Amino acid sequence: MPTYDGGHYFLSVLVPIRTDTMNDGLADTSPVHALRKRLSMLPTAAQTPACGRVQCPFALSTRTHFARLAIIDDVAYNGREGRNTLLGQLVGSDLVVAQSQDHLSCPFLLFAVDFDAASGADSERKSYLVDLWDKMGPELRNIFTFCQGFEQRVKDGSSFAEYIAACQLETTMSFNDYYVDPLNLPTWPSKAYLWAGAASLVAVALGLVGTLILVIVQLFGPNLASPLRFAVILAAVGILALAIVVVAAYASVMAAGEKPFPAAPDSNLPTVLKALHLQRAFTRFAIDSQMLAVGTDTSSAQRLYDDFATFLTVNKPNELGDPTQKPGVIGV
């Protein structure tokens, strides 16, 4: 179930963009043109010089790992659908006549975001979107105002969540980067299915060969109706069993694919941020204390002990709150 995987909700949304002509304050233009300009002015990170040290509004949410906004103008045309030349000649296809091409009825705004969630339940999606609206409502309105139906339907966080839910697509390929150690997952029992498949095939082969031999022998006189019936039934049962094995294997693989990965340990955003803070703070501590660590006298050992106690008191490794790294910040 890639929409929810590894403790993270992978929200994929395609929102239709308005197609009426509008005025952006400077000139008459299209909503997609105006939206593209708004998106380009949205700060991506305080470290990016072009953003003038203004932080990305998504950083106000402590559940957002990644957020992406992009415009899908149309579907790409990949050229004619290929066809075997001889077959084309036979059915009389004319290469000069253009094939029909697919196009979107309007441009779409892609909104893809990974956020912390306890499950893939709709309530988790809603609570995230309502929280996002509370934190960056004006910025969201600035963007989604160019989308169809937004102004009529969205009044508050709750209606924003409903609006987004109506445009949600199933995420089929999610990206999760928090597994530090390899996962210990059960292996799909491929051998069991292979054995079952092989046994079914043997039954089919025995049944078919037996039928063939018995039919040939019967041509020469003896009435073998009874064993012949047995052979035919064996082949039929074998075919049925093979079909069941194939279907069961397919269903089992698909069912396994539907199961979300377990959440990687400590992979929610507040923990990741705390870890980054501790990594930096402990590096500082290690640099400052390395000579104490190799001292052989009791006073340096005591000082190291005291300094580490101070480190624990100041940095509170067991608490997710301050001091921690601010979301959306890289480096100091």
Place this chain on the structure above:
Amino acid sequence: MAVTLDLADIQGNILSAYGKQGFPKGRFITLHIDEADKARRLVTELLPAITTALRWPSHRSKTPTGAVAVSRPEVAINIAFSWYGLLALEIPTRTLRGMPDEFIDGMMMRAPMLGDDFNRRDPMQAWDNVWTAVKGARSTDPNTVHILITLNAQMNADGTPIAALEVRTREIEALIASIGGVRILPGHNHPGQEPATYQELTALTGRRDGKVFPLPTEHFGYTDALGDPVFDGQYPDRHEASVAVGNGALDGAGKWRPLATGEFLLGYPDEAQEIAGAAMPLAFSRNGTFMAYRKLHQNVVAFRTFMTETAARFGAVFGIADPSEAMETLKAKIAGRWSDGVPLSRAPTVADWRKFNLEYPETSPRRGRALCDFTYGDDPVGIKCPITAHMRRINTRDGLAPSGSEGSVLNNRRRIIRRGLPYGDSSDGVPDSAEHGIIMLIVCSSLFRQFEFVQQQWLNYGLDAAAGNDTCPLVGNHSPGSREAGPKAKYVIPSDPKSGRPPFIVEGIPQFVETRGGEYFFVPSMTALRMIGMGVVDPT
């Protein structure tokens, strides 16, 4: 069928390192083209003097010369062009636009990405005059470097270059003067100084029995240029398989093979099992390659001072009582090799180092291979050789194999051939303001994919080494610690947990190496040079 190279079509500086072949002296000349037709004539006139990859007999190297051998030149001469040089030569637009973006940009445009703007220093202020004299558009500025001519010369017993270097220089000067339309661009030193007409190069030297002999070391004191990629077609058959050990590509079963030719020469299949696109016509690109010219100034005094100051603390943390052993180990942990080139991966401690040198003394025919034949697979966290040591960053070998059993697959497309020579004097008492460093000539078929990737991702960043923003302790961009440049540069030397000792972390590493200039050049084949000279590059 193995690749058979037409050695007579390939310039000699690609396949071999002149410095190691008895050419410890060098002189590099930069030119500007004022008139295309005269410049083409110059190329044609120079053509017979260009040193190709045809092998000459050597009394020093055991490398077989193959079936063809030419006599050994006194001065090896090679030529290369910047993109604006090709433009000035009136190469057709279709050929020019087939050139890679980074080559068209040139090195100064790429400086921020390469980390050459260290400490926010503007290359226009820090680089040598020859590279910074361009004030306007490079397509019209009379100071744009168009052509690089490299002369590599043998040395007299007194340490001076042989007379032929001066003779060849005068001949080239006379040729340029007689044809006209091309000017020598001086300024291979800092603004404010008397502009140096040429970039002079010299290997470091030693003295024995009154004779001066070249040393294989660079200014910091490390033995240099031990490992360079080996590719298909570079050496005669049986020798190639042998030198590929430690220098080629490693498969999952631990077997070495030469790298694909296309990684270093255009027009051949590369490690992606395809012939990469190149400027048309194919005959113009084939057997040619790209070269990054980098003048790297070395702050030798800063390096020595830092080592002296840090070695005692390092020794205390690592439990190395002898100060000189602590110093040697620290230097080795920074470079990945001991000062004489012995790899840490084969000799992690001073005791192992001594043992290695007893087993493979300088005179041993097996030493060369032993210096290169090692992997990182058994040292995933860098207890023997730190993952962030200089050598392990530049050539990651099997160190990045995702599950540990894929060999050097993630390294094979990131290899660079290092040519070049040191310049200047760094003997005791010479300050860092003096000229001393190394001219690195980095050869690869894609500067973007190979050189720039290694420089940006592996030398000036630490993600692939799981080391955050740490840069290469030797040649990396070392932040002095500021809001803009981030925290002070640091370097972590992991310790063996079994030793019970903490890792050593050194913080506030000064800038040891500074870029003083350079450019990206195309090194054409002899065919392409002929086509350029005749003005018959036809991409249609």
